[in-house]
Amino acid sequence: MLNLNNCKGSMSTASSGGVSDQFPAGLRVLVVDDDPTCLVILEKMLRTCLYEVTKCNRAEIALSLLRENKNGYDIVISDVHMPDMDGFKLLEHIGLEMDLPVIMMSADDGKNVVMKGVTHGACDYLIKPIRIEALKNIWQHVVRKRKNEWKDLEQSGSVEEGGDRQQKQSEDADYSSSANEGSWKNSKRRKDEEEEAEERDDTSTLKKPRVVWSVELHQQFVAAVNQLGIDKAVPKKILELMNVPGLTRENVASHLQKYRLYLRRLSGVSQHQNSMGNSFISPQEATYGALSSLNGLDLQTLAAAGQLPAQSLATLQAAGLGGSTAKPRMPMPIVDQRNLFSFENPKLRFGEGPQQHLNNGKQMNLLHGIPTTMEPKQLANLHHSAQSLGSMNMQLNALGGQSGQSGSLLMQMSQQQSRGQILNETTSSHASRLPSSIGQPIVTTALTSGVLARNGLAENGRGTGFNPVSQSSPMLNFPLNTTAELTATSFPLGSATGVPSLTSKGTFQEEINSEMKGSGGFMPSYDIFSDLQQHRSHDWELQNVGMAFNGSQRSNSLHSNIDVAPSVLAHQGFSSTQSNGQSRNISAVGKPMFSAGDATEHVNAQRLGQPINTFFAENAVRVKTERVPDANSQTALFNDQFGQEDLMSALLKQQQQQQQGGIGPAENEFDFDGYSLDNIPV
Amino acid sequence: MASTPLRQQLSIMRQSFFDEGILDYGQVSFLETLENEDDPDFIENVFSLFLRDSTRYIASIDKALETTPADYPVLEGMIYRLKGSSASIGAAKINDETNKLRGFFGEGDLEGAKTSLQNLKAEHAIFKQKLSVYVGMLKQAKLSEC
Numbered sequence: 056m057l058n059l060n061n062c063k064g065s066m067s068t069a070s071s072g073g074v075s076d077q078f079p080a081g082l083r084v085l086v087v088d089d090d091p092t093c094l095v096i097l098e099k100m101l102r103t104c105l106y107e108v109t110k111c112n113r114a115e116i117a118l119s120l121l122r123e124n125k126n127g128y129d130i131v132i133s134d135v136h137m138p139d140m141d142g143f144k145l146l147e148h149i150g151l152e153m154d155l156p157v158i159m160m161s162a163d164d165g166k167n168v169v170m171k172g173v174t175h176g177a178c179d180y181l182i183k184p185i186r187i188e189a190l191k192n193i194w195q196h197v198v199r200k201r202k203n204e205w206k207d208l209e210q211s212g213s214v215e216e217g218g219d220r221q222q223k224q225s226e227d228a229d230y231s232s233s234a235n236e237g238s239w240k241n242s243k244r245r246k247d248e249e250e251e252a253e254e255r256d257d258t259s260t261l262k263k264p265r266v267v268w269s270v271e272l273h274q275q276f277v278a279a280v281n282q283l284g285i286d287k288a289v290p291k292k293i294l295e296l297m298n299v300p301g302l303t304r305e306n307v308a309s310h311l312q313k314y315r316l317y318l319r320r321l322s323g324v325s326q327h328q329n330s331m332g333n334s335f336i337s338p339q340e341a342t343y344g345a346l347s348s349l350n351g352l353d354l355q356t357l358a359a360a361g362q363l364p365a366q367s368l369a370t371l372q373a374a375g376l377g378g379s380t381a382k383p384r385m386p387m388p389i390v391d392q393r394n395l396f397s398f399e400n401p402k403l404r405f406g407e408g409p410q411q412h413l414n415n416g417k418q419m420n421l422l423h424g425i426p427t428t429m430e431p432k433q434l435a436n437l438h439h440s441a442q443s444l445g446s447m448n449m450q451l452n453a454l455g456g457q458s459g460q461s462g463s464l465l466m467q468m469s470q471q472q473s474r475g476q477i478l479n480e481t482t483s484s485h486a487s488r489l490p491s492s493i494g495q496p497i498v499t500t501a502l503t504s505g506v507l508a509r510n511g512l513a514e515n516g517r518g519t520g521f522n523p524v525s526q527s528s529p530m531l532n533f534p535l536n537t538t539a540e541l542t543a544t545s546f547p548l549g550s551a552t553g554v555p556s557l558t559s560k561g562t563f564q565e566e567i568n569s570e571m572k573g574s575g576g577f578m579p580s581y582d583i584f585s586d587l588q589q590h591r592s593h594d595w596e597l598q599n600v601g602m603a604f605n606g607s608q609r610s611n612s613l614h615s616n617i618d619v620a621p622s623v624l625a626h627q628g629f630s631s632t633q634s635n636g637q638s639r640n641i642s643a644v645g646k647p648m649f650s651a652g653d654a655t656e657h658v659n660a661q662r663l664g665q666p667i668n669t670f671f672a673e674n675a676v677r678v679k680t681e682r683v684p685d686a687n688s689q690t691a692l693f694n695d696q697f698g699q700e701d702l703m704s705a706l707l708k709q710q711q712q713q714q715q716g717g718i719g720p721a722e723n724e725f726d727f728d729g730y731s732l733d734n735i736p737v
Numbered sequence: 738m739a740s741t742p743l744r745q746q747l748s749i750m751r752q753s754f755f756d757e758g759i760l761d762y763g764q765v766s767f768l769e770t771l772e773n774e775d776d777p778d779f780i781e782n783v784f785s786l787f788l789r790d791s792t793r794y795i796a797s798i799d800k801a802l803e804t805t806p807a808d809y810p811v812l813e814g815m816i817y818r819l820k821g822s823s824a825s826i827g828a829a830k831i832n833d834e835t836n837k838l839r840g841f842f843g844e845g846d847l848e849g850a851k852t853s854l855q856n857l858k859a860e861h862a863i864f865k866q867k868l869s870v871y872v873g874m875l876k877q878a879k880l881s882e883c
Contacts, residue, residue: 092787092822099771099779136817162821183821184764 079194080105087117087133087145088160093183097132100187114140121153128155129197132181135161135168143175150176156196160185210309268310275299276310285318743878750871759864764827777879781872787826788865788872794819795854795861798838802851812842830860 084106088094094110101108109128111117114137121128131149135142146157159172160181172180178196181189268276279296280288290308297307740748754760772779797815801808816839823832834857841849 090818090822091790092783093825095779095783095786096768096771096825099776099783103771134821136814138814162817162824184824184827187767 079197082106082194082197083127083129084108084193085117085120085128085131086110087114087131087137087142088112089134089137089139093134097185097190100185100190101132103187104191106190113137114142114145117145118148118152121149121155125153128153130156130158130178130193132158132160132193135159135163135172143171146172146175146177154200156200158193158196207313210313272297272299272302273310276307276314280311280314285315741878741881743874743881747871747874747878750867750874754867754871758829759867761827761829761832764825768827778876781875783826784868784872787822787828788868790822791819791828791831791861792865794822795858798854799858802847802854807847816842828864831857831864834860 082104084101086094086097086101086108087110088097089112091112094112098108098110109120111120114133117131117133118140121131133142133145137145142159142161146159149155149157156178157176158179158181159177160183161168162183164182169180178200179189179193275297276293279293282296283289283292288311290304290311293311294302294304294307751760751765755762755765768783769780794815797811798819801812801815816835820832820835820839822828823835834853838850838853838857841847841853
């Protein structure tokens with residue numbers, strides 16, 4: 056069995072060629088078991104699968120590890136019977152706070168307990184002795200979760216980009232292929248993207264601009280629903296009460312559906328968990344309760360931010376959504392935590408549509424500890440932008456004119472954008488603004504990043520190190536709008552789409568910046584914006600981001616590498632994946648968010664051990680912003696989950712910046728070969 | 738590695754474990770494949786861990802059954818830990834006895850559980866004795882081969 060034995064658990068065997076069978080190497084796994092024998096054996100087996108393993112023998116430690124490094128892990132495997140905390144309780148916490156996929160395991164194969172695992176939201180339940188074959192497949196849960204979240208996002212609004220997305224995807228694929236060596240990645244990404252696109256197509260009957268359910272929007276929605284009474288709340292009436300221009304009945308209907316599922320999940324959860332249950336008593340109550348109980352920090356943060364008006368509700372919902380696990384959660388796979396943000400984003404993007412995070416916004420943001428009050432939202436938005444990834448790119452690109460750095464960012468953004476599909480047509484017009492290097496019009500409204508990407512943004516990482524970017528940076532979506540404006544060029548984003556995002560843009564930027572600094576992890580996406588807006592070449596918060604990741608305990612030193620500026624990563628979303636090729640294993644996961652799967656594709660294994668981390672981290676970082684699967688708003692950096700892509704971009708950027716103060720060589724580093732992340736020892 | 742007398746002896750012992758049903762061939766040979774140059778002492782380490790922890794678990798089970806009333810939560814936790822670790826390490830007979838014990842426990846049959854525990858202790862004692870020797874010889878063999 057151990058085909059992977061050749062690596063003997065050393066992850067650095069990843070080849071730069073992005074070997075497809077490298078994926079999901081680098082998957083960041085946290086394994087929790089109080090029995091030392093099992094823990095050691097599991098760790099060994101997981102390493103044999105080329106995963107990046109962190110082990111711990113107590114649930115409390117595991118939780119703090121996860122909290123400290125929100126985007127530091129892709130999946131958690133936990134035993135059921137543990138002395139300090141019941142495994143199910145841990146499962147719930149993780150679901151609510153981080154929204155990571157959790158696999159339960161035990162020697163106890165009684166039906167009741169297995170059922171309990173399922174109802175509490177475990178992705179899987181493994182009976183000891185664990186077979187290595189079972190472990191080899193766990194990455195599927197990560198991908199699936201992200202994909203679902205992505206889908207949620209898509210469904211929250213109307214999906215119109217199906218076609219665009221596909222196009223983008225293929226474009227991205229092409230794009231990335233040039234950048235990455237990982238051919239399989241590209242194809243994988245392409246495939247994933249196509250799949251996603253197809254899904255989206257299926258789900259949306261109308262081609263409308265995607266609605267981003269920002270926190271405020273959601274609050275309005277909730278207020279309307281409460282006013283009508285949950286039983287009597289019909290989309291038409293809700294729509295009337297909300298009185299939001301541009302919002303359609305369909306938007307409301309799909310959002311209502313999600314909301315209902317969320318409520319159901321809350322009530323289900325409450326039954327299970329005393330602790331959680333209380334908070335979930337009723338949506339409203341729950342929210343408040345949840346606010347305090349869930350993540351005091353998060354909630355408070357949110358509350359402070361003022362973002363949470365009906366916040367508690369949102370939080371609660373988020374929590375509920377997060378916790379229930381039953382349904383695909385939030386759109387942002389990576390950024391659960393950022394849900395809050397996602398709300399934010401939607402706001403911004405309203406009307407832009409491409410990516411709405413609907414779920415994201417709703418769900419988790421509140422719960423997760425958003426580093427800054429405002430920022431989280433922003434971040435979330437950014438992340439959510441998985442859809443908007445493209446937008447990010449766009450913006451970046453637009454702005455990119457300026458320094459190498461920004462250019463690279465933009466490039467990245469644009470790249471992502473292209474993936475991000477968000478770009479609207481405006482992008483093309485804007486794109487012109489972008490530096491030639493970028494080649495993409497991106498700018499405009501974030502959206503149709505596809506346009507950008509295509510143009511050849513840095514794709515190949517040349518200086519821009521975008522490759523990652525092209526993908527899907529969720530962030531982009533959001534930022535696009537904002538950035539568009541920033542660049543001062545008149546990004547159509549704001550105007551064109553009439554999306555609220557534009558307006559927020561200004562604020563967004565600030566928030567982003569602030570967030571970035573604070574959160575470090577998530578920031579990447581923001582950083583970009585701020586950069587863009589300001590055109591300054593600041594070194595992207597990525598550094599902060601990087602640091603955030605470093606905190607993670609992972610065995611890899613990836614985190615340290617990630618310093619690169621999460622923003623970069625974020626933007627890139629893909630960047631990580633692309634460049635690395637190796638680590639991209641994660642990219643697959645992260646992919647959903649961004650656009651593309653690019654990120655994931657990239658993950659190919661360059662290095663087995665590391666790249667993945669990086670990838671994930673990047674994705675995590677990015678993803679969070681974009682997708683928010685893990686929604687670790689904070690760590691955005693490496694959040695393995697999705698942020699990896701972001702991280703990558705961030706890293707790249709940073710490197711670029713470092714190198715020349717602008718885009719530049721950094722790319723090399725970020726580029727697939729050079730990923731600094733890759734360098735991280737396994 | 739060369740087939741030294743020590744190695745040969747180890748090989749014979751190992752085979753006897755399988756033949757006697759003390760160790761599960763599939764699981765143990767799988768664990769052996771996990772050992773590699775990065776972690777050459779994996780087998781010794783993991784068996785040592787099990788030897789130590791299983792002793793602890795059985796002592797806890799014994800104590801929990803002897804208290805009045807029996808300490809159910811502890812019993813349950815210990816039984817599953819022992820079940821899981823013995824299965825993971827391939828300690829087949831210990832695992833069987835633990836399953837039987839779990840059956841009695843599940844039915845609330847404390848007396849049956851106590852009897853079953855005696856069997857478990859006996860199997861564990863045999864296991865411990867034999868595997869301790871094996872692990873010791875394994876370490877010795879590696880040292881001599883360096």
